[in-house]
Amino acid sequence: MVVTRGGPRPEGPALGVDIGGTNIKWVHRAGAAVVARGMLPTPAAGPAQVAATIAEIADARTVEAIGVALPGHLSPDLRSTTTIPNLDGDWQGFPLADTLERATAKPVLLMNDARAFASAELALGSARGHTDVLFMTMGTGIGGAIALDGTVLRGPGDRIGEIGHVTAEPGGHPCGCGARGCLETVAGGRALAALWTRALASRGSGNQDRSATPEDLVRAARSGDTTAREILDAVALAVGTVLGSVMAQLGISTVVVGGGVAPAFDVMRPTVELALRDRRPLIGPVTLLAAGLGPYAGATGAALSATAQPLAAPSTLPQLSVI
Numbered sequence: 001m002v003v004t005r006g007g008p009r010p011e012g013p014a015l016g017v018d019i020g021g022t023n024i025k026w027v028h029r030a031g032a033a034v035v036a037r038g039m040l041p042t043p044a045a046g047p048a049q050v051a052a053t054i055a056e057i058a059d060a061r062t063v064e065a066i067g068v069a070l071p072g073h074l075s076p077d078l079r080s081t082t083t084i085p086n087l088d089g090d091w092q093g094f095p096l097a098d099t100l101e102r103a104t105a106k107p108v109l110l111m112n113d114a115r116a117f118a119s120a121e122l123a124l125g126s127a128r129g130h131t132d133v134l135f136m137t138m139g140t141g142i143g144g145a146i147a148l149d150g151t152v153l154r155g156p157g158d159r160i161g162e163i164g165h166v167t168a169e170p171g172g173h174p175c176g177c178g179a180r181g182c183l184e185t186v187a188g189g190r191a192l193a194a195l196w197t198r199a200l201a202s203r204g205s206g207n208q209d210r211s212a213t214p215e216d217l218v219r220a221a222r223s224g225d226t227t228a229r230e231i232l233d234a235v236a237l238a239v240g241t242v243l244g245s246v247m248a249q250l251g252i253s254t255v256v257v258g259g260g261v262a263p264a265f266d267v268m269r270p271t272v273e274l275a276l277r278d279r280r281p282l283i284g285p286v287t288l289l290a291a292g293l294g295p296y297a298g299a300t301g302a303a304l305s306a307t308a309q310p311l312a313a314p315s316t317l318p319q320l321s322v323i
């Protein structure tokens, strides 16, 4: 089948797929409703196996288009993958869109997972009704996206908005992107786990059977552990500094924070707010919002981006915090 590209998006039901290092999450949307959704382990055998898995999911459902969110970058024409650091196998130059279109006979749209998250939060989640928003996803690393005038910016290769790779610590730890001291090396989940593992080892109380996790650090800080609080305060200062710089540059005063490590942001929030208060004369009051759509936001954004769908109003919106 020949798949038409470049015209208006199809309007029918869509499958949105979010490929993570551990799990593949999918959402089947039709009209403004979620028909079904699910999660399965990401195949470790590489991109061909991942494509076969997505095709299997699509074959079992009635959809007119497929959107796929990936944790990395794409070729300038958004048809192939380039750098996908946290997935097993060789993804460099893999023609994922063509492979899936041959297997399913459906048009396929590829996008970065942070931009998919932002698309969903902008249409249906916390950012609904806002036009200019900075998005930050806290997971193993840190993803980001920017919406201006109500549109999530993408650009060639879907590379716009990588706040995790803004320098937070000049000359700091090496980052997966090739630079040093990126925000991700200071405040990403992997960095938080390493900071807490070192702190526990230095006081001789680490668990030799496993490394500490970001959740361990957050739990310790919440229970009043002074060292854990100091660690998260220092990290929060870096997060607030980077957020403030990017917001000043873009004239954005609204931030949406999500991702599996977002609970750490809740603990950091007072220090982040302090760092952003100094920006008030330039960008006005800052609004920090918790993401509203949960772990299926990326898959939802991929589905919404693959077709033109009516949007349903969310039943509740998360609490606002205005500084």
Ligand SMILES: [Zn+2]
Pocket (backbone or CB within 6 Å): 164, 165, 166, 175, 176, 177, 178, 179, 182, 184
């Ligand atoms: Zn980096």
